Amino acid sequence: MPDAATLLGIAIVCTYSWRWMGVLVAGRIEDDSPVFEWVTCVAYAIATGLMMKIILLPGGALAESHLIDRLAGLAVCVGVFYVMGKNLLAGLGAGVCAFMLFPGLRSLLF
């Protein structure tokens, strides 16, 4: 595999090319066409799928935590998010706290 700096350079060019194309075609195509609906679906699927992969199958340091603790963090995060009327920061804060506290809670109870 090429080194990180080379890959970064290519990744920046590739990412910017989407924006560049967007500038060029803006105003010439409708932004509610089925093609964009599909692009949006793929973008959300890949982004959230990747995040779920990190929670379920992490590499590196996060893999040293237990799956049950990460899932507890996710459950509390999503639960608080909806209870608080889709409040993002509340859900995020609660989820991270739950992830940190759950190992201690487990050792107390079991």
Add this chain to the structure above:
Amino acid sequence: MDFRRTEQTWGAYFRQGMKHCLQAPGIGLFAAMSGFGALAKDSGVSLLIALGMTGGMWSTPGQVAFVELFATGVGGVALIASVTIANVRMFPLTIALMPLLRTRQGVEPAHYVMAHINSVTSFVQVVEMCRHVSEKRLRTAYFFGFTTACMSAGLLGTALGYTMASEMPGLIARALMLITPLFMLLLAARSSRRAVLASVVLGCALVPLGYTVSTDWGLLTGGVLAGTLAFGFERMRKKDA
């Protein structure tokens, strides 16, 4: 959002944009980028590369895909393809942004800068702002103020998360690494569009599954398949209705 007491000048709207970034959107972005910084540190890239990703790509899904796949040691082609497709959202996002800000038809050099510093967070904010501000020049001033502050918060967050993960390994580092996944999932869950929510559910199932089949191409194929299925289901449902 209240602009009644804002002076009708470029500078005043620029500062107003910066101020609004210090509220929930900027705090969320700062937290998400701290998480990215920690993930980047864990993947073995240098701080400079991590900052280069935040400043140069400025799109969380691609940045996270980069460090995840880099850590796994997949092929360069698979990494670039996955990062590029993960950032495809920037294409429709740019197309949607331009009519809100430009003063007339046609491309100006400033548009290329606007396209780069645009993000999902900024776009949502700009749509809301445009309901209160009609003059394009002031809208652009607000946009630049808001996005400049966002970019600063993002770079600062990346550096802080990276440093914290280096200096405070263990529980703090692991908690930081969980921030970005949780943040991005909630951000998507805020959508009220059925097709998006279907994509999220299918993506959360098929992408990890794809990854267990192939570390190189699993993210990409799982994501494209999940998104396409969600799109197809939604089309069929609309036709039936």
